[in-house]
Amino acid sequence: MPEDKSDIANIYDNQAVSEGQKKSKNGKTPKKSAKKLKKKLTKNRLKAKILNTYYGHPARDMKLIVVTGMTGKTTTAHFIHHIIGEAGERVAVLASESEIKTGMLHKFLSDAWKAGANYVIVTAPAESIDDDLFAELDIFAAVLTDYVPSHIGEPTAKEFEKDPNTLFDMNPSYVILNRDDKHYDDFKLTFRGDKGTITYGENPGSDLIIESTKLYRMGSEAHLNYEGHRFMVASFLNKQTDVSYMACAAALGIAIGLDDEAIENGIASYDPQGITPIDAPKDETPDEKPVDEPKDEE
DSSP states (O other): SSOOOOOOTTOOOSSTTTOOOOOTSSSSSOOOHOOOOOOOEEEEEEEEHHHHHHOOOOGGGGGEEEEEESSSSHHHHHHHHHHHHHHTTEEEEEEEOOHHHOHHHHHHHHHHHHHTTTTTEEEHHHHHHTTTTTTTTSSEEEEOOOOOOOOOOOHHHHHHHHOSSSGGOOOOOOOEETTTTTTTHTTTTTTOSSEEEEEESSSTTTSEEEEEEEETTEEEEEEEEEEEEEEEEEOOOOOOHHHHHHHHHHHHHTTTTTHHHHHHHHHHOGGGOOOOOOOOOOOOGGGGOOOOOOOOOO
C-alpha cells in the first residue's frame, strides 16, 4: 500500500447528497451452487479483466462491500461508510442510485487503494450486476436492502434468485438480508454468506430485530436486539424506511465484528446535508481503446 495516504472520506461519491462453495445452515450445498455455471465472456467481463490487470488488481488488498436492492442503496452505503470509519478503518465509498459503469468502478478502486483504503463500499442496481460489473472481483459482503420490482421489465424475485450473475453467486463472505422483505422466502436458502448471514427487520424471526422506533421532525431512533443484546441507533433521517436502512447497516457492522460504539456513532454521524459532492471518475478504458465483442468462453 502507498505510504502517502490522503483523506478518502467520500471520494467519488457520485450522488450530490453524498474460495469455496456456499452452504446452507444444514451444511448442504444449495441447488445453485451444486452445478458450476459456464460464464459467457461478455464485453463487460472482458473489459473488467483488462481494467483489473491494468490497475494492478487493487481490490485484492481491500474488502469490497456491495449494497444492492431496489431502494435505499445510497443511504445504507453511507451508514456503513460511517460505521466502518468510526471503527478506525480506512474506507472509501462509491454510492449512487443510478448505474455505475465498469470503467468508473475500476478507477475508483485504484484511487481508493492509492489513498490507503482497506474497505471499499459500492452500490449496485440490478442492471449493473447483470452487466458483469463485479467480474474478476472478490465480494467481501453482499447487502440486500429489499427487492420490489417497480416497473415492467425488471426481473421478478424468482428470476432474480435464479440469475447466475447476482452478487450472491460470487461466494461473498457475508450476506445481509431484509427479513421484512416480502420476497425474503425466495432468497433465504440460496443467498448465503460463506462465513455468515445476518437478517434484520421488525419480523421477530430476524437475527437483528427492530424492537421499537420513534420518528421525530429532525430525525429518528430505533432500539435493536441482536441475540438478546440490545442497543439504540439514531439518525438525522426521519422516515420509517430510514430505520430499516440503519438496521441494515448495523447488521453489516455486527457481521464484520464491529462494536456498539462504532455502529451507534457511525449512524449518528451521517448527515446527508453535510456531504460535499465530488465528481466521479470517467468511465473509460486505458488509452480509450475500444473493446471488441468476444465470443463465448470455451
